[in-house]
Amino acid sequence: MRIFQLLYHYLRTLLETNLLPKNIAQYIVKRRKEKYLKWLVHNSPYYSKYKEIKRLEDLPMGNKSMLMDNFDKINTKGLKKENCFDLALKSENDRNFSSMIGDISVGLSSGTSGNRGLFCANSSERALWAGIILAKVLPRSILSKQKIALFLRANNNLYDRLNSNKIIFCFFDMIIPLKEQINSLESYNPDYLVAPASVLCQIAKCIESKSLKITPTKIFSAAEVLDKADEAYLERVFNQKIHQLYQCTEGFLASTCSHGNLHINEEYIIVEKEYLDKKNGRFIPIITDLFRKTQPIVRYRLNDILVENTDSCPCGSHHLRLNAIEGREDDIFFFKHIESNEEVAVYPDFLRRAVISANDEIDEYRVIQYSAKEIEVQILSNSNISEITNSIRSNFDALFEKLNIQKPTIEFKQYKALDITQKRKRIERVHKGN
């Protein structure tokens, strides 16, 4: 691990995030952006044809398929997609997660849509990432001893390389059932617990049933949507605020501040907004990571729906504040307007609310749309199911009436539990046959 680089970025992030006046911090980002554009067009074969461009925003927009289709030309280290895929797949199958080409680590994104992406980072980028994440999320100095438990679907040698005699990461592989890991989690007793919301809920249930005793001082939900009901439940069981990390293959995008509000890491993540619903602040982020050099992430359109909050935050940060990470763009449901027959979008949050406000006794649920005329609602509850389904049906009816939507059929089913290694999605739009 490049420890001096890590320390440099740790201190730089603390300074930029917490201490510099807004105008100076913004000037630094502006300069960083100009320098990055210049660097990009001279180092990435794909972007070399854009030398005349003056603004980063004039570069073409990308997404996962564009990044994968042009992988060999976009990366600046001459990496070949085929070799990287072979290596990453092998390491995933062996579950050793340490695939490297020279000092470049190669990993696979856990794509939910089937098309998996590759991500590559060299040792400087890993040190940089580590410095930033430590500065953003650890409330105590990195010189005091702290233990971090990470529940992940696939390990990444980023985390292994963070281990030092002060900061110890313990990786819990989600492919192993939680009940088999309870003892090691209890004896490790982490100071910080990082896991997807669905795993945090399972851990909370073990704590409630007294089969597990741990005393984390800070808890992070990562990699899945944290909905309000789960957040309230987790806060009650753990008796503390639940923080969020918005970290994906494409970068470390946002984290919660001391007041528990999510802010985009705008020191190095440039976010352009493609509004879906401007009135309510819903947008798709198009991101550029000014620190990624091995595999540039430039004007990359994510598949996420974010909700902005334009109020200033009591923490004093001027970085874009988010109300929520609402879900994936793929999971917006589409119906037909009752008169015009035009498409009407219904955002995941409305669907979630229609279910959870129906009854307090719903333990788990999933809403799946197969077509504009057909949705399925799966429910898990020990309570009176017909009472619950009637109440959900009337909530949906009210929602559809309000939005002037042609009512689809709603089929209720018993909840089908997912394999723990699958990302939990409560709201999902699928095509039949998938």
Ligand SMILES: [Zn+2]
């Ligand atoms: Zn804040």
